[in-house]
Amino acid sequence: MSVFVDVFDRLGQAFLQGLLQPFYYIGILLVAFHSYKQIQLxxxxxxxxxxxxxxxxxxTVLGGLAxxxxxxxxxxxxxxxLTLEALWWIWGLTxxxxxxxxxxxxxAYAAGVLGMLHEVAALFPSIGExxxxxxxxxxLRDVQMPALIALVGILHLMEAAFVKWQGSRxxxxxxxxxxxxxMVGSYRLQQFWPVPLFLLVPMAGGSAAELPWTPLFGGEAWAGGWGFAAFPVMLGYAETTLSRLPREKAAESAKRLLIYAVVVIGLAALAEWVPAMVALAxxxxxxxxxxxxxxxxxxxxQEPPRYVHGARGLTILAVLPRxxxxEMGLEAGEVILKVNGIAVNSRLELHRALSVNPAYSKLEVLNLEGQSKFVGRAIFADDHYQIGIVLCPDEQVRYIASTKERSLVQLWKRSWKGTRAHKGETV
Known part of the structure; x- marks a missing residue:
């Protein structure tokens, strides 16, 4: 029982320590700003x-907490x-x-660069005397790289789960x-998670109670006592798809991240047992x-773009929530073939067909399985003929998103550019 009391006591101390560190709050602010820029776009x-x-x-904050x-x-x-100095190195490099x-x-990137700097510092012990x-x-020499690499692998296990769970949403x-x-439609799956960690660390003169288990890394260091240290970090994920549904892309990415995480944990174990492998890991x-x-x-x-208009109908790029x-159950990737019995092949034809019978407009839609389905709904006066979809672009859109990979500084700048004609809008 004394062990558990000691655990909660030291967790409380680490939590208070974490409240004084700015890194976690910086992460939340960056997530909020990134979301704001997305909504602007x-x-x-x-x-x-x-x-x-x-x-x-x-x-994303709740995901990071989990x-x-x-x-x-x-x-x-x-x-x-891992020490406070390691935390500063990680955030500085990030x-x-x-x-x-x-x-x-x-x-992952900051930890990898830190590992190589660690090896350089170890090779030249008199550097900067x-x-x-x-x-x-x-x-740099004091950073325990096997533990840090293991942490990267474990966090990417979490990331794989969150990409599967949240990626398409x-x-x-x-x-x-x-x-x-x-001009084509696409989906950007990009998220960042601020992750507040409380790591169990060996600490000379730490807890008097003995741990009921022996951690894998650290060896005899745990004999001197233990405690907890706040160690907030960031996880990031970015993918773009022109050929897959968001849920398909997220599931595919989650599998790759899972494999990556398992391999990285294996590299951490190898670096612990064979210190000379730290640089390679x-x-x-x-x-x-x-x-x-x-x-x-x-x-x-290798795949053709999915979010384009075909020879028949209008392809849905996105459906507005609520x-x-x-309400009619339309989904991204489906194709609207007819509205009120009228074939539609342009935005203007869709508007005209909807106005034929606003009391109850009936749509024929080609679903994701390639089969026709029929849905309907009254189009009320305050709907302004808006049925709540974003159609795939045509040559009449005025703005398109920039596909250039941006930096943190460029995130402040606009992320679109103009085209030749009219502005794209919802229908």
Whole structure:
């Protein structure tokens, strides 16, 4: 019983320590700002918003809290000898890397770079003698890389679960220009999770009570006592699809992330047992993550775009939440063939067909299985003929999203560009 009392007491101390650290709050602010910029883009492209800033931020923060709890429990058995200096290194490198690419706002990249810096500092023990570099190099040498790499793997197990669970819900539809210069629809699946971790760490003069288990990493270090340390980090995920439904893309990405996480945990164990493998493990943490990105892009390049209008009908890119189309059960990727018995092949024809019988408009729709279904709903006066869908783009859209990968600084700038004609809007 005394062990559990000691655990809760030291967790409380770590929680108070975490309240004084700015990193977690910075992560939440960045998530909120990223959501705000997404909504700005939605309004520009579609003249409405499809997501709520409060809902999006709330979901990601709750997901991060869940990941923090599960990751902390897992690391209690793995063992972590990570210090406050390691936390500063992780966040400093995370911000610097995010200045290059926003998708680098993920712990995997910072941990990999930190591991290679750790090895450089170990190879040159006299580096920076008599200068501030000496202290920096010493703090690098003190970072326990196997524990940090294991943490990357465990957190990516959580990320795989959240991508499977949340990835398609928060996917953002976009108008983009493909490599052939054609206007097509796409979905951007991009999320960041601020994760508050409370890591069990060996601590000289720490708890007097003995742990009822022995963590995997750390060895004899646990004999001197133990405690908890607040260690907030960021997880990030970014994918774009022109050929898959958001739920299909999220499921595919989740499988790859799961494999990546298992491999990284294996690399952490290898680095613990064979210290000379730390450099290779650190390099692979980054290289394998980049391989995931490349595999996703390669799969997209091999498939034709899905969100385009075919020879018949109008393809739905997105359905507005709680709108008439959502009530009728319409889904992204389905094709509207007829409205009130009239074939529709343009936005103007759709508006005219809806006005034929606003009392109860009946739609013939080709569903995702390639079969026809019939749905209907009254179109009320205050609906303004809006049935709550975003159609795939045509040559008449005025704005399209930029497909250029952005940095943290560029996130402040606009993320769309003008085209030749009229503004895209919901129907």
């Amino acid at each position: 939605e309004r520009k492209l579609f003249s409405t918003r499809l997501h709520s800033m409060l809902d999006t931020t709330g979901r 990941a923090g709890f599960l990751g902390s429990v897992a690391m209690a058995f793995v063992g972590a000898t 911000v610097l890397l995010a200045l290059l690419r926003i998708r680098f706002f993920c712990m 008599g200068t501030w570099l000496e202290g920096a190099a010493a703090s 928060l996917a953002m539809p976009l108008f983009v220009e493909n490599k052939r210069g054609r 650190s390099f692979l943490v980054i290289g394998l993550h980049e391989l995931l990105v490349w595999l996703g892009e390669r799969a997209e390049a 709108g008439p189309a959502a």
